[in-house]
Amino acid sequence: MSEQLKFIVEQLNKDPFKKKFNLITFDSLEPMQLLQILNDVLAEIDPKQVIDIREEMPEQTVKRMCSLLGMLKYKPPGNLSDVSSFRQGLVTGSKPVVHPILHWLLQKVPELKKRAYLARFLVKLEVPADFLLDDVIGDTYHQYEELVEGFKTYHKECEQLRTSGFSTAEIRRDISAMEEEKDQLFKRVERLKKRVESLPNHQRMLDQAKQLRVEKEREESLTHQKQDQKNQLFQAEQKLLRSQQQLKDLRQASADASPESIMKRLEEEIKINSYMVSEKLPKELEGMRRTVQYLQKVASEPAMGQADLQDLEDKIKEVDSQINQLIEQRMMRNDPIDDKLTLYRQQASIITRKKESKAEELQEAREKLAAAEKELKQRTSQTQTLHGEEVISGDELKRLVAKLRSKGTAYKKKRQEIAELKAEYGVLQRTEEILKQRHETVQQRLQIVEAEKGISGYSDTQEELERVSAIKSELDEKKGRTLDDMSEMVKKLNSMIVEKKSALAPIIKELRSLRQRREELNQEYDEKKTRYESCAAGLESNRSKLEQEVKALREEIAQKENQYHYINSMSEIIEMQIQRAAEEMKAYVSSDPQERKKAIREVYMKNIAEQELLGKKLREEQKMVRENHSANMEQMKMWRDLEELMECKKKCFIKAQNKVSIGQIIQEGGEDRLVL
Template sequence: MSEQLKLIVEQLNRDPFRRNFNLITFDSLEPMQLLQILNDVLAEIDAKQAIDIREEMPEQTAKRMFTLLGMLKYKPPGSQSEASSFRQGLVTGSKPAVHPVLHWLLQRVPELKKRAYLARFLVRLEVPVDFLQDDVIAETFHQYEELLEAFKSCHKECEQLKNSGFSTAEIRRDIGAMEEEREQLLKRVERLRKRVESVAKHQHMLELARQLRLEKEREESLAHQKPEQKNQLFQAEQRLQRSELQLKDLRQAAADAKPESLMKRLEEEIKFNSYMVADKLPKELESKRLTVQYLQKVAAEPAMGQAELTELEDKIRETNVQINLLIEKRMMRNDPIDDKLSLFRQQASIIARKKEAKAEELQEAREEMAALERELNAKNSQARDQDGAELIRGDEFKRYVAKMRSKNTTYKKKRQEIAELRAEYGVLQRTEEILKQRHEVGLQQLQSVEVQKGISGYSDTQEELERVSAIKSELDEMKGRTLDSMSEMVKKLNSMISEKKSALAPVIKELRPLRQQCQELTQEYDEKKAQYDTCAAGLESNRSKLEQDVKGLREEVAQEENRYHYINAMKQITEMQIQRAADEMKAYVSSDTQERKKTIREQYMKNIAEQESLGKKLREQQKVVRETHGANMKQVKMWKDLEQLMECKRQCFLRAQSQVSVGQVIQEAGEDRLVL
C-alpha cells in the first residue's frame, strides 16, 4: 500500500499535474478533494472530463466516471459484493476505492490518452432495429459504418508511417525521380505538339477534341445527378407524407381538447401538488433538518478513543438485549386490543408508504416526460434546420413506444422483485442478529448456570474434570432439581405451542380455500393470456402483410409518377428542338439576307473564318518569336551578367567603406593614448 501511495504522489508531482504533495498531505485529503484529483487525472486523459465536481450532481459524476473507466477497460474487483462496495466507495470518494484507480491510471497515461481519442470515433452508436427498417436511416447507418472502417484504415496507415521512419535522403531521391519523370513528360508533350502542328487545321481539331471531352464530362455529371434528383424527389414526397400525418395528429389532439378533460387534468395536478406541498415535502425537509442537526452534533463532539467506543458498543448491545426482552414480553402478553391497534397501524403505514412511493413515481414520470419533451423539441428543431433530415414515422413511433412500455413494465416488475428480495434480506439479517444475540445471552446464562452449578470450564482443562469428579456426589441432588425444573419448563412450552396451534387453526382453515381459489384464478389467467397472445400474433402478422402491400403500392405509384414527369420533360425538349429546327429551316430558305445571317450555319461559318484568321496571326507571331529567340536569349544573359557585376561592385564598395571606418577608429584610439 505504501508503494502504491509513493507512486501516486510521485506521478502527481510531475508534469502536467505539479501538485507538490507528500505522503502525509495526500493521505489527509478530504473525499471531495480526492474525487477532484481523480477527475483532473481523467481530464488529462480526456479533455471532456474537465469539470468542477462541486458544480455537478454526485449521480452524474459517478455515471460519467464509470462510463469513462469502462471505456478505458478498467477492471474493478471481481465479486459482486466487492464491485458494489467499489461503486459506493467511488461515489463517496473513499480511499480504498480511489487509490487503486489513480494507481492504475497514472501508470499508463499516454496509452489511455490514445485509447480515449480512438473511443470518441470507434464507439458504435446503438440504433434500434425498428429504425433500421427505414431506407434512409439504414443507408445513413451503412455510411457511418463505412466511415468507421475508413477511419480505422487511415489510423493504421498513419501509425505505420510514424513507425516506418522515412529518411530525408529517400524523400530527396523520390523528388529527383519525379523531376526526371516530369522532364520526360514535357519532352514527350513537345514531340506530340510538333507532330500535330504538321497536320492541316490542327487547331480546329484540337478545339473539337476539347469540346468532345467537355461534353463527355458533362454527360457523366448529368448521369450522376439523375439518381440524386430522384432520391431528393422521393425524400420530398416522404416529408410531405409525414407532414400530413403530423397535421392530422395535431387536428385530432385539438379535437380531443375539451373543457371537461382539461378541468379534470388540472384538478388531478392540483391534488398532486397540494399533497407534495402539504405532506411529502415538509416530511422530507424535516428529516433533512434532523439529519443535519445530528451531523452537526456529531461534528461538534470531540474525537473519541478506543475505550469510549468499546463502552458505547457495550451500551448498544445491552440496549438491544433489553429491547429484545421487551419484545418477547409483549409477544407473551398477546393483548388483543394492542394487536388490533398494531394491525391498523401497520395498514396505515403501508398505505402511507404506498402513497409516497406512487407520488415519487409520478414525480419521476413527470420529470422524465418533461426531459423527453425537451429532447423531442430539440430533435425537431435540429431536423427542421437540416435539409433532408429523416424523422420517425407515426406507426413506427407507436411500435417503438409499445415496445418501450413492455420493457418498462418488465423493468418495474424486476425492480419490485429486487425491493422484495432486499426487504427479505433485511428481515433475515435482523433475524440473524437476534438469534446471535440470543445465542450470546444463552451462552452467558449457561456460563452463569455452570458457575452456579460449579461446572464452569468443564471441557477446558483436566484439572476442572478432576474437580468435577471430586464434587460429583454433591451435584447429583442439584442435577435432579434442575431436571425437574427443565421438565416443568418443557411442559409449559408444549402448552404454549398447543395454544398457538389452536389459535392459528381457524386462520389456516380460512387460508386453504383462498389458496385453492388463487390457483384456479391463476390457471384461468394463464389460459386467457395464451388466447390473447395468439390473437395478438395473428393481428400483428395481418397488419405487417398489409403494411408491406401498401409500401409496395406506394413505391409503384412513385415510380409511375417519376416516369410520367420524365416523359413530359422529354416531350417538351423534343418540341423545343423541333421548333428550333423549323425556325432554322425557315431562316435558311428565306430570301432576306439579314434573316439568313441569323441562322446557326451562318454563325458557325463566321466563327470558323474568325478562328482561321486568328490561327494565321498566331502562326505569324510564332514565326517572329522563333526568329528572334536566339538574340533575345543572348540579351537576357547579358543583362543577368550586368546585374551580377553591379552586385559585386556594390559588395566591394561596402567592404571598403567598413575597412576605412575601422581604421579611423584605431587611429583615434592611438592618438588618445599618445595624449595620455
C-alpha cells in the first residue's frame, strides 16, 4: 500500500497535475478532496469530466465516474467485487476504493486518453429493436454504423501514418526545398523568356514547343493504352487457351469414360467411404472416447505416491501372469479347429491392418489435397487482388518458359550485336579522340601562324573576325598571303590524313576478319551448348528413373525386413507358449499333489466349484424371497395404511387445537368489551 501511495503522489506532483503533495498531506485529505483529485485525473483523460463535484449531486458523480471507468475497462480489486459496496465507497470517498482507481489510472494515462477518445465515436448508441423497424430510424442507424466503421478505417490509417516514420519537420524541410527549387525554376524560366524574346517569331516557336509537349504526353498515354490493350489481349488469349485445354481434357475424360467405368469408380468410392464411416471412424471415435474417459478418470483421482504406483505395477504383473496362464491353458486344449482358424485369423488381421493403413493414407492424402486446394485458392485470391491477373497453369507455364527461352536466345544475339557495336563505337571514339588531338595541334599551329602573320584569334571568335573585316582594306596583301599559307597547310593536313587512312586500312581489314571469326566461334558455341543441354536433360531423366528404381527396391527391402522381424517375433512367442505348455503338462502329470494344485486346470476347477456353490445358495435365497413375496407385500400395505391413519389423526388433532385457541381468543375479547 505504501508503494502505491508513493507512486500516486509522484505522478500527481508531475505535469500536468502539479499538486505538490507528500505522503502525509495526501493521506490526510478529506473524502471530498480525494474525489475531486480523482475527478481531475479523469478530466485529464476525458475533457468532458471537467467539473467541480461540489456543484453536482453525489448520485450523478458516482454514475458519471462509474460509466467512464466501465468504458475504460477498469476492474475493481477482489475485495471490492461487489457493485453496491464499490458505489458506496465512491460516494463516501473511501480510500480503499479511490486509491486503487488512482493507481490504475496514473499508470496508463496516455493509453486511457486514446481509449476515451475512441469511445466517444465507437461506443454505439443502444436503440431498441422495435424502433429499428421504422424505415427512417433503421436507415439512420445503418448510416450511423457505416460512419462508425469509416471512422475505424480512418483512425487505423492515421495510426499507420504516425508510426510509418514520417515527421512534420522532414515534410516542412522538403516543402521549403521544393519551394526554393520552384523559385529557381521561375527565375530560369524568366531568363529563358528574356533570351527568347529577342528572337523573331518567338511566340510561334513557344506555341510549337507547347504543342510538341502535348503531343509527346499524348503519345505516352497512347503507348500506355497500347500496352494495357496488349496485356488484356494476352490475358484473354491465356484464358482462351486454358478454356480450350480444359475443354480438351473434359472431352478426353468423357471419351474414355464409359457408364461401366463410371459406375465401377463410384462403387469403389462408395466402398471406401462406407468403410471409413462404418469401421475406421467409429473405431477412432471410440478410441478417443476411451482415452478421454481414461484421462478424466486420471484427472479426477487424487495424486498418487510411490506406494500407489508400486501397487499398480504389482497388479499389472499379476494380470499379465494370469493372461499368460490362460493362453497356456488354451494351447493345452490342442483344438484342431482353432489351429486351422489361427492362420485365417492372422491373414484377416493382416488384411484389416492393411485396410486401416490404406485408409489412413487416403485420409492423409485427402487432407493434403484439401490443404493444397485451400492454399491454391488463397494464393490465387492474393495474386488477383495484388496484380488483378489470374494464375497461370502448368501447361501455360511450360509454354511461357519455351517462349522465354526463344526470347533469351534472341536476347543473347542482340546483346552480342550490341557488344560488337560497342566495340566498334570504342574504336571510332578512339579515332575521334586522335583526330581531335591532331585538330588541336593543327589549331595551335594555326594560331602560331596567325600570330606570326598578325591575325591572332581569327578562327576563335566572331569579334576577331569582325575586327579583321574592319581592317580588311589595310591587310589585303597580308591576308592573301595568309590564305595561301592556310591552303597549303590544309593540303598538307589532307595528305597526312590520307597517309594515316592508308596505314589504318590493313588493320581495319584484319579487324573485320577477326570479327567474322568471332561470329563463327559464337555459332559453334551455341551449337555445342544446345547439344550439352540435350545430353544433360537425357542424363537427368535417366538419373530420375534410376532413383525411382532404387526407391522401390529400398521400400521392398524395408517390407521384407518388417516381414522377417514379424516372423521372428511370432516364432519366439510360439516357443514361449510351447515352453509354458510343457511346464503345465509337467505340473498336471506330476504325482506331487502340491504341484498338481499349481496347475491352471486345478485352479479353474476349484473356482468353478466355488461359483457353483455360490449360485446354488443364491437360487435358494431367490426361492425363499419368491415364497414370502405376497405375505411381505400385504404386511407392507398394512404398514402404509397404518401410517396414513396416523397422519390423518395428527391433522385432526391439530385442527381441534386450532379451534380451541380461536374460541379462547373470542371469549377473552368479549370479556374485555364487558370490562370497558
